Amino acid sequence: MNASSNHFAFSNSPTELNAYFSALQRERARPFVPIVIACAMTLSLIGLLHDTLLFSPLSEQGLSLRLIQIAMLACLLGLQFFISPRYFQLETFILWSVIIFALPSSVLYTLIMDHPLLLTLNLALYLCAVVLIQLTPKLAIQAGVFMVIIFLGCQLMIRESFDLWFSASMFLVIWTAAAITASKILENHNRRLFMFERQLYEINRVAVKAQEDESKANQEKSRFLANMSHEIRTPLTAIMGFAESIKHDSKSYQEIQEAVDIIYRNGEYLLSLIKDILDISKVEAGKLNIESKSFSLFDWLHQIIDAVDRLAETKQVHFDCDFNFPLPEQINGDPLRLQQVLMNVLGNAIKFASAGKVSLKVSASDNLKIIVFTITDNGIGMDDKTLRNLFRPFVQGDSSTTRRYGGTGLGLYISYQLMQRMGGDIRVQSTPNKGSEFTVILPMILPASCIWLDEEPLRRINQEHPFNQQQLSGRVLLAEDQPDNRELIKHLLQQLGVDITTASNGEEAVSHALQEDYHLILMDMQMPVLDGLAATKLIRDAGCKAPIVALTANVMTADIERYKNAGCVEVLAKPIQRERFTEIIHSFLEPQQESVAKQNQSAQAFSTGEQFNNLKQNYYETLKQELHQLRESFSQEQIQTLKKVAHRIKGSAGNFNLSNVSEAAADIEQAITNLERCFYYSMESIEQNIQRQSHNEQVGNRSELS
Amino acid sequence: MNSANLLKPERDVLIVDDAFDVRAMIKAIIRESYNFRIDEARDQKQALNFINKFNYQKIFLDIDLGKDDGLSILGQVKELQPKAQVIMISAHNTLDNVRSAVVKGADGFIVKPFSPQKIISFLES
Numbered sequence: 001m002n003a004s005s006n007h008f009a010f011s012n013s014p015t016e017l018n019a020y021f022s023a024l025q026r027e028r029a030r031p032f033v034p035i036v037i038a039c040a041m042t043l044s045l046i047g048l049l050h051d052t053l054l055f056s057p058l059s060e061q062g063l064s065l066r067l068i069q070i071a072m073l074a075c076l077l078g079l080q081f082f083i084s085p086r087y088f089q090l091e092t093f094i095l096w097s098v099i100i101f102a103l104p105s106s107v108l109y110t111l112i113m114d115h116p117l118l119l120t121l122n123l124a125l126y127l128c129a130v131v132l133i134q135l136t137p138k139l140a141i142q143a144g145v146f147m148v149i150i151f152l153g154c155q156l157m158i159r160e161s162f163d164l165w166f167s168a169s170m171f172l173v174i175w176t177a178a179a180i181t182a183s184k185i186l187e188n189h190n191r192r193l194f195m196f197e198r199q200l201y202e203i204n205r206v207a208v209k210a211q212e213d214e215s216k217a218n219q220e221k222s223r224f225l226a227n228m229s230h231e232i233r234t235p236l237t238a239i240m241g242f243a244e245s246i247k248h249d250s251k252s253y254q255e256i257q258e259a260v261d262i263i264y265r266n267g268e269y270l271l272s273l274i275k276d277i278l279d280i281s282k283v284e285a286g287k288l289n290i291e292s293k294s295f296s297l298f299d300w301l302h303q304i305i306d307a308v309d310r311l312a313e314t315k316q317v318h319f320d321c322d323f324n325f326p327l328p329e330q331i332n333g334d335p336l337r338l339q340q341v342l343m344n345v346l347g348n349a350i351k352f353a354s355a356g357k358v359s360l361k362v363s364a365s366d367n368l369k370i371i372v373f374t375i376t377d378n379g380i381g382m383d384d385k386t387l388r389n390l391f392r393p394f395v396q397g398d399s400s401t402t403r404r405y406g407g408t409g410l411g412l413y414i415s416y417q418l419m420q421r422m423g424g425d426i427r428v429q430s431t432p433n434k435g436s437e438f439t440v441i442l443p444m445i446l447p448a449s450c451i452w453l454d455e456e457p458l459r460r461i462n463q464e465h466p467f468n469q470q471q472l473s474g475r476v477l478l479a480e481d482q483p484d485n486r487e488l489i490k491h492l493l494q495q496l497g498v499d500i501t502t503a504s505n506g507e508e509a510v511s512h513a514l515q516e517d518y519h520l521i522l523m524d525m526q527m528p529v530l531d532g533l534a535a536t537k538l539i540r541d542a543g544c545k546a547p548i549v550a551l552t553a554n555v556m557t558a559d560i561e562r563y564k565n566a567g568c569v570e571v572l573a574k575p576i577q578r579e580r581f582t583e584i585i586h587s588f589l590e591p592q593q594e595s596v597a598k599q600n601q602s603a604q605a606f607s608t609g610e611q612f613n614n615l616k617q618n619y620y621e622t623l624k625q626e627l628h629q630l631r632e633s634f635s636q637e638q639i640q641t642l643k644k645v646a647h648r649i650k651g652s653a654g655n656f657n658l659s660n661v662s663e664a665a666a667d668i669e670q671a672i673t674n675l676e677r678c679f680y681y682s683m684e685s686i687e688q689n690i691q692r693q694s695h696n697e698q699v700g701n702r703s704e705l706s
Numbered sequence: 707m708n709s710a711n712l713l714k715p716e717r718d719v720l721i722v723d724d725a726f727d728v729r730a731m732i733k734a735i736i737r738e739s740y741n742f743r744i745d746e747a748r749d750q751k752q753a754l755n756f757i758n759k760f761n762y763q764k765i766f767l768d769i770d771l772g773k774d775d776g777l778s779i780l781g782q783v784k785e786l787q788p789k790a791q792v793i794m795i796s797a798h799n800t801l802d803n804v805r806s807a808v809v810k811g812a813d814g815f816i817v818k819p820f821s822p823q824k825i826i827s828f829l830e831s
Contacts, residue, residue, distance in 0.1 A: 510801060
């Protein structure tokens with residue numbers, strides 16, 4: 001381990017950095033310590049030898065003691081060089097060296113009552129060692145304490161030299177303390193410097209990374225904008241092109257109809273594209289509100305499964321679903337957004353499954369904290385490159401895929417962002433030409449008292465059959481900020497078959513009211529941004545005469561007066577009572593005309609149920625006859641009849657969820673139209689060419705003659 | 707002033723908007739249901755020209771007239787055409803615009819993009 005900047009790569013936590021710093025210091029010390037101690041011991045040895053040799057009038061005892069000491073020191077010296085401190089923990093090694101060195105020396109010297117010079121030498125060496133052990137002040141303290149105890153203990157044995165010993169010990173203590181303090185201060189400075197260096201490096205690194213991230217993000221944004229511009233221009237080109245073509249050339253009614261269809265289709269596509277883009281910008285600005293409310297898991301699933309069933313049927317894809325129990329009865333979350341995500345993934349699966357199979361599996365994780373939706377298909381699959389770009393906007397396989405399969409290329413990106421915002425995730429695995437598996441994960445937030453189901457509950461018989469209520473017609477604007485109330489009233493109005501626009505605050509309500517002509521406005525009186533009363537006044541001031549009905553929980557006489565003065569024609573009390581509500585709506589809206597009623601019946605309500613199935617059976621019969629006629633007219637080369645029948649099938653098959661049939665019939669019709677067009681143009685060209693040729697020949701003849 | 711007004715010939719509708727398409731659209735919407743005499747003005751100068759020459763029943767006045775501002779001539783228009791209903795049109799639906807238009811005497815306010823019914827509803831009254 002060396003103190004290079006590579007080691008700045010690990011953690012920033014203070015404790016770890018401190019430990020690293022201490023380790024760094026120890027490592028720096030390692031080479032020096034044995035040398036220092038060796039020098040100390042060598043010098044002592046020399047001193048002893050010198051003493052032994054010079055001061056000859058010594059007792060026998062003194063000499064032997066001295067020799068023992070010399071021997072010990074020589075051993076220790078050897079240890080220094082031959083046993084590397086690597087094998088011992090550095091601090092312990094130093095500690096014991098110092099003690100072993102100091103202890104016998106002082107005891108022996110004391111006993112021998114030696115020349116003070118030698119003792120001073122030992123002391124001096126000890127002091128140097130102490131200074132050098134500034135690398136580990138803790139150790140210096142330990143060693144110093146030991147030394148002091150030893151010396152103080154020794155001097156107790158020699159009362160005569162008490163003063164000398166005592167002052168020497170005191171000097172020792174002071175020196176040790178000074179050395180320790182100095183070393184502590186030095187170490188602190190070093191430590192702080194180290195920390196600053198580290199911080200600086202970290203800040204630098206973060207700044208560089210932020211800059212890189214930002215430039216990458218900017219690049220992504222530019223690319224996104226460029227893509228978006230392209231995606232928007234493409235349908236616009238079709239719209240403008242076909243609109244222009246209708247204007248300029250003389251076209252048959254048929255051609256005009258087709259052009260209008262194309263214009264409308266592209267317009268719808270543009271609308272869904274813009275809605276998606278708005279969703280994305282909301283998500284990125286953090287303005288997307290994810291609701292959290294409790295809803296029935298299976299009611300919600302049944303709705304989705306019904307919609308997917310219908311879709312799968314039109315694309316001739318087999319769809320099944322499987323539930324892994326136990327599953328909760330109710331969960332908390334945003335049912336609308338979650339539905340958006342699931343429908344997106346399921347829709348993709350069906351789109352890309354050609355004539356295959358799609359399955360949905362719902363299960364809870366083992367710890368019952370996560371709910372997992374697994375969607376598997378056996379479609380075209382995706383390679384690694386596609387998988388990497390899957391959740392990024394506007395990258396849908398390749399652009400030819402977008403054209404063939406439809407869609408905006410933004411669905412998965414939005415779904416991914418939505419799941420992230422909900423604390424969940426979307427993952428995908430895929431094999432080209434084999435299929436794909438999408439996993440949608442949602443953390444389960446369960447209501448306080450949660451019931452767990454072991455089997456699929458029976459489907460709730462939904463709302464009352466819309467046919468039971470008399471249908472009304474008209475446009476209604478509903479302004480209500482509380483989402484549950486809004487949904488409830490919207491639901492009640494939908495059952496009556498009216499056209500509903502919703503607003504969630506007064507400002508939106510005013511906006512809508514000044515743009516559209518409404519037959520009735522339902523205005524909640526307590527709303528944020530702009531409350532109902534102010535909105536009503538403003539709408540009336542702006543010349544809009546639509547009847548406004550106040551929805552409010554305040555129904556004291558004074559309040560009713562206020563609302564009427566502001567321009568409300570009626571006041572409806574909250575909580576909403578069904579009968580009174582229906583009564584009021586009926587008094588402002590008119591019943592639907594028969595034909596309009598039939599048209600307005602939503603395809604969903606109509607396409608389930610016995611009535612529809614009977615009609616479908618009848619249609620299959622009709623279809624058989626039509627197909628017979630198709631074959632007949634083709635074999636008899638009756639082009640116009642062929643075209644007419646194909647046109648009929650095109651128009652009717654779609655109503656019975658046979659859109660593939662409808663498309664195929666449309667192809668036949670289009671082919672005949674193309675043939676007709678080609679015929680007329682070519683005939684014109686032929687005739688022109690003949691004329692020109694004959695004219696040239698005439699001129700040529702004349703010139704020959706003349 | 708009033709007597710001068712009585713002498714001016716009668717027309718039905720004046721449309722003031724700097725965008726040709728918008729004027730054409732409003733005109734088409736009106737013509738579909740009514741046989742009104744309709745005039746069109748592109749900017750403040752033209753609008754004031756028309757107002758000084760004729761009497762109108764309805765005036766549709768766009769707020770955003772390029773370098774001119776519909777709100778600023780609203781006062782003049784109301785003064786010169788006391789019998790006319792002046793309806794402001796705007797692409798921005800800030801409530802402040804609505805409020806200041808109402809304060810200055812506008813009889814109505816429409817927000818773009820509007821549905822044809824909105825125009826018709828103002829003609830019926």
